[in-house]
Amino acid sequence: MPSFSPSSPAHLRALEDEAIFVFREICAERERPALLFSAGKDSLVLLRLAEKAFRPARFPFPLLHVDTGHNFPEAIAFRDRRVAELGEPLIVASVETSIAQGRVTEETGPRASRNRLQTVTLLDAIAEHGIDAAFGGARRDEERARAKERVISFRDEAGQWDPKNQRPELWDLYNTDVRRGEHLRAFPLSNWTELDVWEYIRHEQLEVPSIYFAHEREVFSRDGMLYATSPFVTRTAREVPFRETVRFRTVGDMSCTGAVRSTARTLDAIIDEVVSATVTERGATRADDKFTEASMEDRKREGYF
Amino acid sequence: MTTLLRVCTAGSVDDGKSTLIGRLLFDAKALMSDQLTQVEEASRRRGFARTELALVTDGLRAEREQGITIDVAWRYFSVPGRRFILADTPGHVQYTRNMVTGASTAEAALLLVxxxxxxTEQSRRHLxxxxxxxxxxxxxxxxxxxxxxxxxxxFAEIREIIDAYLRQRTRxxxxxxxxxxxxxxxxxxVTRSDRTAFYQGPTLLEHLTQLDTVRDQAHAPFRLPVQWxxxxxxxxxxxxxxxxxxxxAGTVRVGDAITVHPSGKSTTVRALETSGGPVQEARRGASVTLHLEHDVDVSRGDVLAAAAAPPRIGQDLVADLAWFSPRPAEAGKRYLLKHTTRTTKATLASIEHVVDVASGAALSKRDxxxxxxxxxxxxxxxxLVWEPYETDRILGSALLVDETTHETLGGLMLR
Known part of the structure; x- marks a missing residue:
């Protein structure tokens, strides 16, 4: 066993017990699970919970990363290091490849993003590897459509979510039955909040990518949000870059993940910041949720994370 | 110490349930400014005079269009010492299955009248x-x-009606x-009113903060359905x-005598691990790994239980069935049955009666x-290695699943 720190606060322990239960249920009942790993804080918490559920044995599933090609380099470097430490297999499904194969068409213009394209890459990878259950780090407190989702969420043959017709989910009894071609998304962190995740990271002394901590970098302002300058984003003439001390509350595609002004350089400082935050993490930092009242619902219906 | 309490809401469509949740979140400062802005904008677009706090919880497009709650919305908020998981459930009869989903894991129900x-008929149903x-x-x-x-x-009149209703119920x-x-x-x-001088009790939030949680009840005999x-x-x-x-259920300690069911083989607990590492004792709700003294046959679906207090074992059972499928349940039909970590086949032997959910009385219809x-x-x-639902929600519950479509058809509470 890896040496785990002793008893965590009662509410974190309750959330942890539930998440471990979900991991074991899915792995006992499904043949080809996989864990969606992005190197973001939520998926790092998932990895720790998987260790607690299955160590000292190997994980009964591979990790799967959908790489948009537009990720923060810090996150990719961190991903590779963490995977090497774990010694578990990683499948990388690449949006670049989906574009090259003509499965999707690259968006153009200053607001182009590969965020939506990755749904196709993900569903292709699920089909190719015969994955019948995918663990994800999504939490219900993130967004209103996610607040509606079951812990074990059914996807039809086209990978679609039907929010109006979800399976009733009673007690801790999960109906994990699917037919060939259908799959499940399993969300062990359903009941965790952003604060729980950070408190858990602190308690477990988990390492997270450096971009979560305040650092100085070149950014520009768009729609009231700060974005990192990068080769993946075309700036308009008015979007003049400047240097600022920022951190990222979420780690997504560089084209749609905004930074927040922050001086939080330690986990304690981040937790203080989350406690006093007045904007949700996705509201503060994710352009992809801003298009309409139901952006996330629409993407989720199509099979998004 | 911060504890976790699961609460579900219940109430008729127009009793103002979503408004109450919106109010609770707003006054408990659990609503972020971007969420509030979304709600303010949506209220304005719909031509409402006031910010409609109900729009906070209705997360699906169809719900906002129709102004009703279709499925459970899960909300999270906290006060010093307590974290809440709130299942906001629909009031409509046609979405009863979603209300049952929310109530099945709740430790407390917030009923709005x-x-x-x-x-009303609907609030009786929810009660x-x-x-x-x-x-x-x-x-x-x-x-x-x-x-x-x-x-x-x-206030007193409604209180008396509900008290009288509850007195009639056996549970x-x-x-x-x-x-x-x-x-x-x-x-x-969240804040005390100066307009209810007759009422000296705690506010809703104060009351929810004081309730005990399932983790406080670890006195029952030890039960562990084997997962993995x-x-x-x-x-x-x-x-x-x-x-x-x-x-x-219950508590397990290193050295305890336990029996594996249904095989009946006995052994003792040699070591115990929780998410925090090796321990001497673990209680209800904990995900654990046990090491047994003897190499007895144990696999998924078995139940480990305190040797001194064996659970019930049987194949002929009686239950209350909550049915969710548009196709009626049929006596004589075979279904998949999921109970703890075991899946087996089950035949619905007979339907004794359907319950009038508003009154709790038995109806003459059998469909x-x-x-x-x-x-x-x-x-x-x-x-099945089981216990009555009243004493053990986990060993006392089961799902019926369609053998071919894999739909979840109903929930069973063993009696």
């Missing part, structure tokens, strides 16, 4: 379902008190309290064989239709 309407599903604490918010001039007589909640509120104006939701066997099969861990699962509750008898292909 409109002070003008009193106990019935919360007691059927064994929700331990019932908190009745008598809402829209501002619409009845904060009348004590009206009640462990605790029942009544709070006069106005969700719209915030009276007694941890077997590294490596040189470093050659003999490692961990029995993993989540404790359904179990969508959203009906019925008393049934069934026979399983393999023995």
């Amino acid at each position: 409109d002070a003008r309407q009193g106990l 019935y379902l919360t007691t059927l599903l064994g929700v331990r604490h019932l908190v009745v918010a008598i809402n829209k008190m501002d619409q009845v001039d904060f009348s004590f007589e009206r 009640g909640a462990a605790s029942v309290v009544y709070v006069p509120v106005s969700a719209l104006h915030g009276d007694n939701v 066997i941890v077997r590294p099969q490596t040189d470093a861990h050659h003999d490692y064989r961990g029995i993993a699962g989540r404790i359904a 179990v239709e969508e959203n009906d509750i019925a008393r049934v008898a069934f026979k399983t292909a393999a023995p």
Whole structure:
């Protein structure tokens, strides 16, 4: 066993017990699970919970990363290091490849993003590897459509979510039955909040990518949000870059993940910041949720994370 | 110490349930400014005079279009010392299955009653379902008190009707309290009202903060449905064989005598691990890995139990069935049955009666239709290791699943 720190606060322990239960249920009942790993804080918490559920044995599933090609380099470097430490297999499904194969068409213009394209890459990878259950780090407190989702969420043959017709989910009894071609998304962190995740990271002394901590970098302002300058984003003439001390509350595609002004350089400082935050993490930092009242619902219906 | 409490809401469509949740989140400062902006903009677009706090919880497009709640919305908020998981459930009869989903894991139910309407057919239905599903604490918010001039007589009248209803039920909640509120104006939701002089009790939030949680009850005999066997099969861990699962009831200690059911083989607990590492003792709710003294046959679906207090074992059972499928339940038909970590086949032997959910009385009809509750008898292909639902929500519950479509058809509460 890896040496785990002793008893965590009662509410974190309750959330942890539930998440471990979900991991074991899915792995006992499904043949080809996989864990969606992005190197973001939520998926790092998932990895720790998987260790607690299955160590000292190997994980009964591979990790799967959908790489948009537009990720923060810090996150990719961190991903590779963490995977090497774990010694578990990683499948990388690449949006670049989906574009090259003509499965999707690259968006153009200053607001182009590969965020939506990755749904196709993900569903292709699920089909190719015969994955019948995918663990994800999504939490219900993130967004209103996610607040509606079951812990074990059914996807039809086209990978679609039907929010109006979800399976009733009673007690801790999960109906994990699917037919060939259908799959499940399993969300062990359903009941965790952003604060729980950070408190858990602190308690477990988990390492997270450096971009979560305040650092100085070149950014520009768009729609009231700060974005990192990068080769993946075309700036308009008015979007003049400047240097600022920022951190990222979420780690997504560089084209749609905004930074927040922050001086939080330690986990304690981040937790203080989350406690006093007045904007949700996705509201503060994710352009992809801003298009309409139901952006996330629409993407989720199509099979998004 | 911060503890976690699961709460579900219940109440009729227009009792102001979503408004109450919006109010609770708003006053408890659990609503972020971008969420509030979304709601303000949506209210304006819909031409409402005031910010409609109900729009906070209705997360699906169809819900916002129709102004109703279709499925459970999960909300999270906290006060010092307590974190809440709130399942906001739909009021409509046609979405009863979603209300049952929310109530099945709740430790407390927040029942909303409109002070003008009193106990409607729908609120009787919800009251019935919360007691059927064994929700331990019932908190009745008598809402829209501002619409009845904060009348004590009206408050007392509704309280008496509900008390009388609960007295008739054989299964009640462990605790029942009544709070006069106005969700719209915030009276007694988070802050005390100066308009309800007759009421000296705690606000809704204060009350929810004081309730005990399931983790406080670890006195029952030990029960552990086996989920998974941890077997590294490596040189470093050659003999490692961990029995993993989540404790359904009671407490287990190193050295305890336990029996594996249904085989009946006995052994003792040699070592115990939780998420925090090796321990001497673990309680209800903990995900654990056990190491047994003897190499007895244990696999997924078995139940480990305190040797001194064996659970029940049987194949012919009686249960209350909550039916969710548009196709009626049929006596004589075979279904898949999921019970703890075991799946077996079960035949619905007979339908004894359907319940009038508003009154709890037995109806003469025997067709179990969508959203009906019925008393049934069934026979399983393999023995179940079970307990009555009243004493053990985990060993006492089961799902019926369609063998071919894999739909979840109904929930069973074993009696």
